[in-house]
Amino acid sequence: xxxxxxxxxxxxxxxxxxxxxxxxxxxxxxxxxxTMAAKTDPSPGNVEKLINEAHKFFSENERIAxxxxxAIFG
Numbered sequence: 681x682x683x684x685x686x687x688x689x690x691x692x693x694x695x696x697x698x699x700x701x702x703x704x705x706x707x708x709x710x711x712x713x714x715t716m717a718a719k720t721d722p723s724p725g726n727v728e729k730l731i732n733e734a735h736k737f738f739s740e741n742e743r744i745a746x747x748x749x750x751a752i753f754g
Contacts, residue, residue: 682739683753685731693752694718694730700751707748710737 683689692698696715702708714730738745 682735682742682749685735687753689753690731690734691727694727694734695722698752700748702751703747704741704745706741707737707745710734 689698693700693711694714695718702711711734714734718727718730738749742749
């Protein structure tokens with residue numbers, strides 16, 4: 681199950697504080713892009729937008745990204 685957007689690890693993920701070893705290449709590319717965007721604009725509004733994008737990706741791909749979700753959230 682994908683945790684809610686309010687889970688603190690979402691922010692850690694998109695800001696690069698957490699860097700799990702991804703098994704899904706698409707997840708690795710997405711998070712790399714989101715991390716770069718967060719470094720470019722670390723404003724709370726932008727980080728929230730990036731969290732929404734990551735959450736949507738993992739929610740839509742929950743079945744194939746289950747190992748990555750477990751790597752991020754335990």
